[in-house]
Amino acid sequence: MSRYFTEDHEWVDVEGDTGTVGITEFAQGQLGDIVFVEVPEAGKALTKGGDAAVVESVKAASDVYAPVSGTVTEGNPALADNPALVNEDAEGQGWFFKLTLSDPSELSSLMDEAAYADFVAKQ
Amino acid sequence: MSEADLIDDTGPDDGGEPAILPLPLDAWHRARGGRMVEFAGYHMPVQYEGVMPEHLWVRESAGLFDVSHMGQLLFRIEEPAEAGADLDGALESVLPGDIAGLKQGRQRYSLLLAEDGGILDDLMVTRLPDENPFDVRGLYMVVNGATKFDDIAYFLDQLPEDVLINHMEDQALLALQGPKAVDALARLVSGVRDLVFMTAAAFEWDGKPLWIARSGYTGEDGFEISVDGEHAEALADALCEQPEVKPIGLGARDSLRLEAGLPLYGHDLDETITPVVADLGFALSKRRREAADFPGAERILAERENGPAVKRVGLLVEGRQPVREGAAVLGADGGEHGRVTSGGFAPSLGAPIAMAYVPAALAAAGTRIQLSQRGKVHHATVTAMPFVPHRYVR
Structure with missing residues (x-):
């Protein structure tokens, strides 16, 4: 399994042609207490860089973009009742949705963990 | 993101x-x-x-x-004062509050009104007691940070020349x-x-x-x-x-x-809104209403008498997702009949709340209304404000 990162602070874990997407630890820290997450429904087609989900803190709503193109297979059902999971475990149990990648070659444009750490250090 | x-x-x-x-x-x-x-x-x-x-x-x-960031202003009459100099009267030409009746050390919430009665700012004005750190006989005012320079320009334009304004930057x-x-x-x-x-x-x-x-x-x-x-x-x-x-x-x-149900200027209040529409009728002092001598008095008193066409209300939003500034208030016909002007998650209530301007027909507490945000419909109920009780020490 490999983990990739976007400059918009999403992560995607890829295993075969299945990806699991969430926002990074850095992003949840910047947002503060998360009070609502709107995840996409199964079957929704997403385009790399397009709107995929919405995350709401006390003070603002933020769009979450699809790190890669594909078709959603599942939104994280645990976030409906417990959006704070994103604060507690952004890069684990606080995942947003899973999708089937339609173009795995898109992954080459994303950052690996070390590159993302460098990117965040410059923020 | x-x-x-x-x-x-x-x-x-x-x-x-x-x-x-x-x-x-x-x-x-x-x-x-x-x-x-x-x-x-x-x-x-x-x-x-x-x-x-x-x-x-x-x-x-x-x-x-x-x-x-807020503007702290002092108002006084230039010394030596000419006969008939009237600081309170000058301020009352642009505010609908009873400034003349404001005792030393008393503070009042008021509104800076344009000639047509639109709200240019909301503010707090206090009569300075004889003993004060500014060594001024007159009025102390706090205005919003984002509007303070416009307010000062308006005061300079509207008030008589013997009224001196000190902006304590x-x-x-x-x-x-x-x-x-x-x-x-x-x-x-x-x-x-x-x-x-x-x-x-x-x-x-x-x-x-x-x-x-x-x-x-x-x-x-x-x-x-x-x-x-x-x-x-x-x-x-x-x-x-x-x-x-x-x-x-x-x-x-x-x-x-x-x-607390308190409006924020530039969001819940602006120059197109009058005090009655904003549900701030308490800022119209009785003496001033009876004299009908403040900017926009005819229009504002008619709204007070007949009820305004639209009104600022509080909304309890159903579900967990906040509905924020800019969301549309939908009428029975599905069209846009008003707007949310402030909205967010209320930490003390654990639920989303909002303020909105809605038509009079939808303004009664208990009315269930629909809101539209980013293509999604949300339900909300009109409620009396404040959402969380005030705990002032009176």
């Missing part, structure tokens, strides 16, 4: 011309971990440890807010808010317990003069403390050394005032 929410300017300065001005406590906020953002032309802390814990701390203990303003604010402040400044809500007086701390009002913008008991900017850091340090007090950012200031 969308970038705008993640950008802050806490990082090192790039050495260019400062387009945004620092306030007296700028370094103090940064040293305490405040995340700085641009607000009303200044760098201001939006949060320290987080909006949610800061909000809840103010409701149960006490929080220190730096509101030095070097004066800091600190708000200490919460049920334990009085305990913390009384330890440093004796006598503040004697103030009641909407009164103000001169005090001293560490030999420095303070001007303190018992009022605020959170719905809680609390104080607003005007202090020379040079002494602001020392006072802020002394206040935050009190076990009840933590520094609080603008994020929680906004969620606290929303729960």
Whole structure:
């Protein structure tokens, strides 16, 4: 399994042609207490860089973009009742949705963990 | 994720011309971990440890807010005063409140009105007692930071030439808010317990003069403390050394005032809105209504008599997703009949709330309405404000 990162602070874990997407630890820290997450429904087609989900803190709503193109297979059902999971475990149990990648070659444009750490250090 | 929410300017300065001005406590906020953002032309802390814990701390203990971006103005008559000089009458030409009836040390909420009765700003005005740190006989006023320069220009244009206006740009303003604010402040400044809500007086701390009002913008008991900017850091340090007090950012200031049902100028109020439409009819003093001698009086009194066509109301939003400023209020026909002007998650209620302008037919408490945000329909119920009861000490 490999983990990739976007400059918009999403992560995607890829295993075969299945990806699991969430926002990074850095992003949840910047947002503060998360009070609502709107995840996409199964079957929704997403385009790399397009709107995929919405995350709401006390003070603002933020769009979450699809790190890669594909078709959603599942939104994280645990976030409906417990959006704070994103604060507690952004890069684990606080995942947003899973999708089937339609173009795995898109992954080459994303950052690996070390590159993302460098990117965040410059923020 | 969308970038705008993640950008802050806490990082090192790039050495260019400062387009945004620092306030007296700028370094103090940064040293305490405040995340700085641009607000009303200044760098201001939006949060320290987080909006949610800061909000809840103010409701149960006490929080220190730096509101030095707000405009602190003094009004007086030029000496020697000519016969017939009338400071109160001058202010009453642009405000609908009974200024002449304002006793020394009494504070009043009022509205700066355009000629047509539209709201140019909302403000607090206080009659200075004989003893005050500004050594002025007249009125002290606090106006919004984002509107202060426009307000001053309007006053200069509208008021007689013998009315002198002093904008105290070097004066800091600190708000200490919460049920334990009085305990913390009384330890440093004796006598503040004697103030009641909407009164103000001169005090001293560490030999420095303070001007303190018992009022605020959170719905809680609390104080607003005007202090020379040079002494602001020392006072802020002394206040935050009190076990009840933590520094609080603008994020929680906004969620606290929303729960308290208090409008925010530039969002819930603007020049197209009149006092009655804004549900701020209490700012129209009885004597002024009877005399009908304030800007826009004919229009405003007709709205008061017949009921306004639209009105500011509070909304309890169903579900967990906040409905924010800009969302549409839908009518029975599915069309847009109003707008949400403030909205967010209410930490003290654990639910989303909002303020909106709705047609009179939808304005009664208990009315269930539909809102539309980013293509999604939300349900809400009109409710009396405040959402969280005020706890002023009267």
